[in-house]
Amino acid sequence: MSVVRTECEQQPCRNFVLTGLVQGRGVRPAVSRLAVRFGLRGFVRNSAEGVDVTVTGDVDGLTAFAEKLGQTYRIANAWTSDAGEQFDGFVIRESRVEGSFATVVPTDVAICSKCIADLSDGNSRRFGYPFTTCTQCGPRYSILAAMPFDRQRTSMHEFAMCNACHSEYTDAADRRFHSQTNCCANCGPRCWVTDQYDNVLESGPGFLSFIADAIVSGQIVAVKGLGGYQLMCDATQRDVVAELRTRKHRARKPLAVLVRDLRMAVEIAEIDSGSQTQLSDPANPIVIMPAKNNGLLAEEISPGLNTVGVMLPATGLHWMIADRVARPLVLTSANLSGGAIVYRNDDAMSALREVADLWLHHDREILRPIDDSVVQFVAGQCMTVRAARGISPMSWSRSVPSSDTIVSLGGHQKCSIGIATTSHWLLGPHIGDLETEETRSRFMEETAAWQKLIGNRVGSYACDQHPDYFSSMLAEKSGQSVVRVQHHHAHVVSAAFQHGLLDQQVLGIAFDGSGAGSDQTIWGGEILIASPSECNRVGYLQPFRLPGGAAAIQQPWRTALSLISQVCDGNELDAWIHKFTDRLDLSTACFMIDNAPMTTSMGRLFDAVAAISLGIFQADYEGEPAMRLESACDESETGSYRFELHSGDSLLLDWRPLLVDLLEDLPSLSSGRIAMKFHRAVANAVVEVAGRFAGFPAVVCGGVFQNRLLLKLIHDRATALAVDIRFPGSIPTNDGGLALGQLIAASAMTPH
Amino acid sequence: LLHGEGGRVMRRFLRERVLGRLGEYDVQIDADAADLGQFEGEVAITTDSFVVSPRFFPGGDIGSLCVHGVVNDLSVSCATPKYMTLAIIVEEGFAISEFDRIVDRIAGAAKACAIKIVAGDTKVVPKNSVDGMFLSATAVGVFREPRLVGPKRLKTGAKLIVSGPIGEHGFAVLCARESLGFTPAPKSDSSPLQLATMALHAALGSDLFAMRDATRGGVAAVCHEWAEACGNAMWIDESQLPLSDSARGVSEILGLDPLFVAGEGVFVAAVASHRADDALQALRRVEISRHACVIGEVQPCRVSPVLVRRGVGVDQPLDEPLAAMLPRIC
Ligand SMILES: [Fe+3]
Ligand SMILES: [Mg+2]
Ligand SMILES: [Zn+2]
Ligand SMILES: [Zn+2]
Incomplete structure (x- = not known):
C-alpha cells in the first residue's frame, strides 16, 4: 500500500475537462479504452461541464494520452494536481451532477449501420429488435429527463438491463460498453x-x-x-x-x-x-x-x-x-x-x-x-430549414464569458427559444407557429423544461418588437427585464454570428414574409447595416399595401391587386379585379387597398408575382406561392427584369418598373420564363446592393433566402462580379433562427 | 340651425321641434329636474354616447340607435327600462329637415321600447366642433329578480349562446360610410333586446348567469371581458356562429373577423349547460332572437383566455390586438 502511495506522490494526476458534444456519444468508453491503452489509472465521468478525466501513470503514458485526447476532443481545461486518492485501474465513474451547466445537450442519433447489421442478422441476439442501439446511436435528447446524460436520468431507466446486456455494458471491448440506451428484446422497450x-x-x-x-x-x-x-x-x-x-x-x-x-x-x-x-x-x-x-x-x-x-x-x-x-x-x-x-x-x-x-x-x-x-444543400453549402431532431439543441461557447443570462423567445412563427448561459449560447428545437392553443401551451412547457434542463436562472428576456406576438406578451408578463429586438435586426445578427462577424458592422439583406418594423409598418425587404448592438435601416423595398392584412397570405391575389393598382389605370385594374374575384368592385377594391397596412415585404412580392404569372390565388401554407414560383422557373431564360435602385436618404428597391415589364410580357411569354426573369431580378438586386456597400461584409437572411434557385443565381452573379455575399448555414435563416439573434443582440445592448 | 341663439328662438325651436315630436311623452322641460317618483325594486342606470357616421344607414339611424343602445344595456342586465334623458349636440348649419327626422326616430324607438324620455338638452355648436350630430343618453330601469350572478362567477361548463347573427351593424355602417358595393348589402341589426332578454330570464331564472350585448369589439370583446372577470377561458366553435350571407361576404373580402365586429341587436348569454336547450327554445320564440344558437362554452383556461375552434379542428387563440391591428403574419 505504501508503495502505491509513494508512486502517486511521484506521479501527480493530470486532469482534463472535455466540452462540446461529449455526452451520449460514447466518449467515456473511448477515453477509458485510451487510458487503458497507455497503462494509466484514474477515472472518467460526465459532469455539468462536460466530461471530467483524471489520470495518473508514467510520464510517457500521460504525455501520449494527453496528445491523443487533444486530437479527438475539445479540452476546455487541463491541470495537474496531487492525487487525493489512489486508483487501482481506470474506471467510468458515476456522473457528477452539481456544477454549472456548460456541456452540450446530446442530440438524438439515427441508427448506425452496425446496429442495422445486428438487427438484420439472423444469428445476432438482436435480430428483428427495433430498439437496437449502441454508444454511437439511439435516442438522446428526446428521452432525457436531466443532465448529465445517464440512463437513470432518461426514460430508459425503466428498463433494467438483462444479464446479456449488462455484460456488454461492462465489457470495455464491446461496442455497447457503457451505452446508456443498451437493451434487447428480453429487457428493453417493446x-x-x-x-x-x-x-x-x-x-x-x-x-x-x-x-x-x-x-x-x-x-x-x-x-x-x-x-x-x-x-x-x-x-x-x-x-x-x-x-x-x-x-x-x-x-x-x-x-x-x-x-x-x-x-x-x-x-x-x-x-x-x-x-x-x-x-x-x-x-x-x-x-x-x-x-x-x-x-x-x-x-x-x-x-x-x-x-x-x-x-x-x-x-x-x-x-x-x-x-x-x-x-x-x-x-x-x-x-x-x-x-x-x-x-x-x-x-x-x-x-x-x-x-x-x-x-x-x-x-x-x-x-x-x-x-x-x-x-438542404444549395450553392455548395448545407443550410438548415428546420432545426429539430438530431440537430437541436444547438450550442456554441461564448467567446467572452459573461454574467448575463438571457432567455429569448423568438418570433411568432417557427418558434424556438434561445438561452444564454454564462458560457454558452443555446438554440432550442423548433416548436411551431404560435397560432394555436396547443403550440402555445407546448411553447410554454418547453420554455420551462428547457431552462430547467440547463439550470439557467433568467436574468432577462429578449423578444421581438411586435406588441401582439404571443412570445412578446409572455416576456412582458414575466416581470423580468425585457429587451425587445427588432425582427430583422435579429435575423442579421443571427446571420452575422453564423459567419463569425459579430465584432464588426455587416450589411444585412433581410428578406422575409413579415416582421414588425420600428416605424409601425410591416417590414420584410430590408437592407440594414448592423452590429449586435446597433441597427440602421439603409434601404428597403418600395412599400405597398396588404389588402385584408393576414388574409393576403392565404389569398396572394390581394397583394397582386395592391401592386397592380400602383402601375395600372382604372380600366386595367378593373379587369384584374374580375380576374381575381367576382365579389369586388373597383371602388371597394380601392377602399380596401387604401386602408390596408403598409409593408416592404419581399415575401409578399413573391406571392404577388406568383398570383399574376401562375394564377395562384389561394395559398395552402405560407410560402407556397413563392415555392411554386421557384419550381415553375424555366432556367433556359437568360433575361431579367430590373428593380430600380433609387438612392436618397435610403436606398429604395423600386419594383414598379419590374412589374410594368412583367405585365407587358404576360400575354406573350411563358410563365416559366417570367418567373425566371423575376428570380434573376431579385438576385441581381441583391448583388448590386452588396456591391454598393462593398465596405461591409454582406449576409443574406430571412425566409426568402430558402429559395434554392435564388441562392444559386446570387452565388453565380456574386462570384462573377467578385462580390462577397455570405449565405445561410446551420442556423435557420427563417424565423427559427430569430431567438439566437435576439440573445446576442440583447446581450450586446445590455450594459454590463 | 344657427349657433348661439338663446331665448325665445331656442325655446320655440325646442318646443316645436323636439317636444312636439316627443309629444305624447312626459317631457318636463320646464322643471330643473324630472320627478321619477318611487321605484319598485332596485334601480339600474346606464349612459352612452352616439357618434355614428353616417347618421342614416341600412337598418337604422343614429336616433333609434341611441334609444336601443341604452335600452339594451339595461336589458342585458335584466333591468326593465323606465326612463331616459337625452342630450343632442348639433353642428351649426345642420339641416332642420334631418334634425326633424332624427327626433322622429328617437320618439318612435322610445315608444316601441316603452321608455319615457324625461329630460333633454340641445346644444348647437360652431361648425366643425362636432361631426353633424352627437347624441348622449342616460337611462334608468328596475332590476328583475333573480339578479344575474354575472361574469365574475362563470363556471366551466356553462354554455355560451348568441342571440342572432353577429357583426351586422358594424358591417352595415362600414359599407354605408365608404359606399362599398356589396350584394347583398349588409343591414344593421339595431333593435331593442328587451323581449329576448326577458324571455330568456323568465325561462331560466338563476340558470341564466350573464348577458352582454355584443356592441363595440363584437362577441370577441364580450368573451375577453368575461374571461378576465372569471379567470376561465371562453371557447367558441366558429362553425356554430350565426352569420348572414352579407356579413360573411364583407368579412371575407375585407379580411375582417366578424367576431370583432359590432352588432346592435345581438347579445351573448352564459347559461347552465343542462338548460341550453330551454334557453334556445325561449329565445327562438322571440322574433329578434329566432336564430339564437349555442356557440361555445366556458372551459378551464390553459394559456389563452379566448379560443376559437376553426375549420380544421384546431383551437386558435383569439387575441385582442394591443391597439390598431398590425397583422402578425403577412
Ligand atoms: Fe422573419
Ligand atoms: Mg352601450
Ligand atoms: Zn448503433
Ligand atoms: Zn437485454
Whole structure:
C-alpha cells in the first residue's frame, strides 16, 4: 500500500475537462479504452461541464494520452494536481451532477449501420429488435429527463438491463460498453399494434408484417418514433396520399418521404454529394432535393413543386418497416394542421382518431417531443430549414464569458427559444407557429423544461418588437427585464454570428414574409447595416399595401391587386379585379387597398408575382406561392427584369418598373420564363446592393433566402462580379433562427 | 340651425321641434329636474354616447340607435327600462329637415321600447366642433329578480349562446360610410333586446348567469371581458356562429373577423349547460332572437383566455390586438 502511495506522490494526476458534444456519444468508453491503452489509472465521468478525466501513470503514458485526447476532443481545461486518492485501474465513474451547466445537450442519433447489421442478422441476439442501439446511436435528447446524460436520468431507466446486456455494458471491448440506451428484446422497450378502439392487434414479432401489409393495402399508420408520433403510408399510391391529406387537413404542404437506404433515395431524387452527406448524417434530417419526375412517387407528395424531402430511417423500427415494405413511405409528424406533435401514448388515440387507421405504439416514454429536422444543400453549402431532431439543441461557447443570462423567445412563427448561459449560447428545437392553443401551451412547457434542463436562472428576456406576438406578451408578463429586438435586426445578427462577424458592422439583406418594423409598418425587404448592438435601416423595398392584412397570405391575389393598382389605370385594374374575384368592385377594391397596412415585404412580392404569372390565388401554407414560383422557373431564360435602385436618404428597391415589364410580357411569354426573369431580378438586386456597400461584409437572411434557385443565381452573379455575399448555414435563416439573434443582440445592448 | 341663439328662438325651436315630436311623452322641460317618483325594486342606470357616421344607414339611424343602445344595456342586465334623458349636440348649419327626422326616430324607438324620455338638452355648436350630430343618453330601469350572478362567477361548463347573427351593424355602417358595393348589402341589426332578454330570464331564472350585448369589439370583446372577470377561458366553435350571407361576404373580402365586429341587436348569454336547450327554445320564440344558437362554452383556461375552434379542428387563440391591428403574419 505504501508503495502505491509513494508512486502517486511521484506521479501527480493530470486532469482534463472535455466540452462540446461529449455526452451520449460514447466518449467515456473511448477515453477509458485510451487510458487503458497507455497503462494509466484514474477515472472518467460526465459532469455539468462536460466530461471530467483524471489520470495518473508514467510520464510517457500521460504525455501520449494527453496528445491523443487533444486530437479527438475539445479540452476546455487541463491541470495537474496531487492525487487525493489512489486508483487501482481506470474506471467510468458515476456522473457528477452539481456544477454549472456548460456541456452540450446530446442530440438524438439515427441508427448506425452496425446496429442495422445486428438487427438484420439472423444469428445476432438482436435480430428483428427495433430498439437496437449502441454508444454511437439511439435516442438522446428526446428521452432525457436531466443532465448529465445517464440512463437513470432518461426514460430508459425503466428498463433494467438483462444479464446479456449488462455484460456488454461492462465489457470495455464491446461496442455497447457503457451505452446508456443498451437493451434487447428480453429487457428493453417493446412495441404493439392497436386499432382505433385501443384493441391490441399484435404485440409479438408479427407486428412487422402486420404493419407492412396494412401500409401496402393503403392504410395510414400512426407510428411512435423518436420525437413523437408520425403518420406513415405508402408514398406510391395516389389515393392513399390524397386521403392522408384530407384527414390531416393539409391540402398541399409537401410531405416527407422515408426510404430504406440511399439506393432507394436515388430512385426518387437527384442527389448531389452534399445532399448525400446530409442524408447519411447521424442527425437524420429530411433533405430537400430536386425530385425525379419519373412517376414513382404520388404527385400528391409535393404538389406544384419540383423538389422532394427525403429521409433515411431514424430507428431500427423505421428501418425494419421501410425494408419490409420496400417502397418509399410518406412520413409526417402526427398532428392536425397547425397543431403540436403528438407524443404521449395516452393522447395518440384520441388526437389521431380521425387520421390514422392503425397505431404502432411502444413503451419507451418520449420526454421531450421534437419534430424532424429539415435541411438542404444549395450553392455548395448545407443550410438548415428546420432545426429539430438530431440537430437541436444547438450550442456554441461564448467567446467572452459573461454574467448575463438571457432567455429569448423568438418570433411568432417557427418558434424556438434561445438561452444564454454564462458560457454558452443555446438554440432550442423548433416548436411551431404560435397560432394555436396547443403550440402555445407546448411553447410554454418547453420554455420551462428547457431552462430547467440547463439550470439557467433568467436574468432577462429578449423578444421581438411586435406588441401582439404571443412570445412578446409572455416576456412582458414575466416581470423580468425585457429587451425587445427588432425582427430583422435579429435575423442579421443571427446571420452575422453564423459567419463569425459579430465584432464588426455587416450589411444585412433581410428578406422575409413579415416582421414588425420600428416605424409601425410591416417590414420584410430590408437592407440594414448592423452590429449586435446597433441597427440602421439603409434601404428597403418600395412599400405597398396588404389588402385584408393576414388574409393576403392565404389569398396572394390581394397583394397582386395592391401592386397592380400602383402601375395600372382604372380600366386595367378593373379587369384584374374580375380576374381575381367576382365579389369586388373597383371602388371597394380601392377602399380596401387604401386602408390596408403598409409593408416592404419581399415575401409578399413573391406571392404577388406568383398570383399574376401562375394564377395562384389561394395559398395552402405560407410560402407556397413563392415555392411554386421557384419550381415553375424555366432556367433556359437568360433575361431579367430590373428593380430600380433609387438612392436618397435610403436606398429604395423600386419594383414598379419590374412589374410594368412583367405585365407587358404576360400575354406573350411563358410563365416559366417570367418567373425566371423575376428570380434573376431579385438576385441581381441583391448583388448590386452588396456591391454598393462593398465596405461591409454582406449576409443574406430571412425566409426568402430558402429559395434554392435564388441562392444559386446570387452565388453565380456574386462570384462573377467578385462580390462577397455570405449565405445561410446551420442556423435557420427563417424565423427559427430569430431567438439566437435576439440573445446576442440583447446581450450586446445590455450594459454590463 | 344657427349657433348661439338663446331665448325665445331656442325655446320655440325646442318646443316645436323636439317636444312636439316627443309629444305624447312626459317631457318636463320646464322643471330643473324630472320627478321619477318611487321605484319598485332596485334601480339600474346606464349612459352612452352616439357618434355614428353616417347618421342614416341600412337598418337604422343614429336616433333609434341611441334609444336601443341604452335600452339594451339595461336589458342585458335584466333591468326593465323606465326612463331616459337625452342630450343632442348639433353642428351649426345642420339641416332642420334631418334634425326633424332624427327626433322622429328617437320618439318612435322610445315608444316601441316603452321608455319615457324625461329630460333633454340641445346644444348647437360652431361648425366643425362636432361631426353633424352627437347624441348622449342616460337611462334608468328596475332590476328583475333573480339578479344575474354575472361574469365574475362563470363556471366551466356553462354554455355560451348568441342571440342572432353577429357583426351586422358594424358591417352595415362600414359599407354605408365608404359606399362599398356589396350584394347583398349588409343591414344593421339595431333593435331593442328587451323581449329576448326577458324571455330568456323568465325561462331560466338563476340558470341564466350573464348577458352582454355584443356592441363595440363584437362577441370577441364580450368573451375577453368575461374571461378576465372569471379567470376561465371562453371557447367558441366558429362553425356554430350565426352569420348572414352579407356579413360573411364583407368579412371575407375585407379580411375582417366578424367576431370583432359590432352588432346592435345581438347579445351573448352564459347559461347552465343542462338548460341550453330551454334557453334556445325561449329565445327562438322571440322574433329578434329566432336564430339564437349555442356557440361555445366556458372551459378551464390553459394559456389563452379566448379560443376559437376553426375549420380544421384546431383551437386558435383569439387575441385582442394591443391597439390598431398590425397583422402578425403577412
Ligand atoms: Fe422573419
Ligand atoms: Mg352601450
Ligand atoms: Zn448503433
Ligand atoms: Zn437485454
